[in-house]
Amino acid sequence: MGLPLLLGLLFSQTGGLLAHSIEQLNSCITAENLCLADPVCNATYRILGTCSHSYAKNSFFTLDHGAWNKCLQAETVIRNSHFQECKCQRRTQKQEEHCLRIYWTVHSTVSKGDFNLEMSPYKNVVSEESLKMDYNKLASQVPESHLVGDTTNPCLQVAQVCSLNRRCRRLRSTYVSNCSPKDGHACNQRKCHRELRHFFGKVDMDFTKRFLFCSCQDEFCGERRRKTIVPDCSFQGSTQPNCLVLLDTCLKDYICKSRLADFQEQCKPSSSSPDGCFQHKHAACLEAYMGMIGTPMTPNYIRNSTADVTLWCSCENSGNHKDVCDEIRSSFSNNRCLRNAMQSQMGLNQLNRKNQEELHFIPSPDIQGDGTSTVLTANLHWESAKKIPQEVDIQNEQLRSHSAYSGGQLSLLTLTLMLLLLLLGSP
Incomplete structure (x- = not known):
């Protein structure tokens, strides 16, 4: 099997798995780390942090027109950078409060003093929850x-x-x-x-x-x-x-x-x-x-x-x-x-x-x-x-299918990478 054909097979079989991994990395904590390493993003993020800190003290806090516009501009820039569509894991995960602090820093002005908040900060992924007990x-x-x-x-x-x-x-x-x-x-x-x-x-x-x-x-x-x-x-x-x-x-x-x-x-x-x-x-x-x-x-x-x-x-x-x-x-x-x-x-x-x-x-x-x-x-x-309710039975079946699929994908990825290394290393 030629190297181009092998690489094509590799990407076709692992594309979905890699996309899933990228999606998992799209958290607000990851986005903050990337932003802090970027001088321009870092400076803008600090401005937005000051705005968010003001709102945290008083949810009905009012800024003057110039300061308000500065906060809005900073938020627009930040939300179109590394933080675009960043979300947090559900409450069973660690570092929940840290991630949520980042999320509300990025979304500070749009929800200020408003009972009707913009949207949920949590990832809405069904497979995220694992059944611990039945x-x-x-x-x-x-x-x-x-x-x-x-x-x-x-x-x-x-x-x-x-x-x-x-x-x-x-x-x-x-x-x-x-x-x-x-x-x-x-x-x-x-x-x-x-x-x-x-x-x-x-x-x-x-x-x-x-x-x-x-x-x-x-x-x-x-x-x-x-x-x-x-x-x-x-x-x-x-x-x-x-x-x-x-x-x-x-x-x-x-x-x-x-x-x-x-x-x-x-x-x-x-x-x-x-x-x-x-x-x-x-x-x-x-x-x-x-x-x-x-x-x-x-x-x-x-x-x-x-x-x-x-x-x-x-x-x-x-x-x-x-x-x-x-x-x-x-x-x-x-x-x-x-x-x-x-x-x-x-x-x-x-x-x-x-x-x-x-x-x-x-x-x-x-x-x-x-x-x-x-x-x-x-x-x-x-x-x-x-008698197991139909809804719980379906959830369990979905989780078992997802587990088997993920395991199969990982095994195929490992086998393909080993084969690729052998071909590249051969004379």
């Missing part, structure tokens, strides 16, 4: 004698299965501990939020979705669902802050701001869409919603007796900004896309309207206890545990 597979391996309790409480069943997995149990126990009052003192909400982010970022969504969106038909189940994130610490306080204050706090935090942008993009409602979502992706909307948990804008269920969610804030005394305040609240409490995505996950879309109305059961006096115990008191039906 709820149904784990449940099917558990001896039936180990599962005892109330079969009508799916939220309790999820806690049961989670407690049988070392990673899920450890991370859940950590956030429950940090979100609970100790020695009569209130919990540290900052630590609570951090551990909640770790739990929802490191535990597979096949578990976390079941924790948050279990289909309840009685108040005991509804209480466990509402108290999944320990609301007395992570969600509510003695008084409700104004939603504008909550938003301002979020916009000053790179992680909260990024996840809010992701939520706005993935859960953007559409009145003309049958599924209620502009993006037509319920799974992506639910993932973005879960990303808000553990931030200053942590949402939760309103009460035990309903599946409606909201933010812990009010719009009283909002002055001339009441419209913006109402928009912030309604983006969670009156979001058609989010509501349909949650109902789909809970299986409520398979019920008739009468059954859905029955789910809004009459609340009883608050039940004692924090509802977060990991005691093994659930009973998971053996046959239903063996």
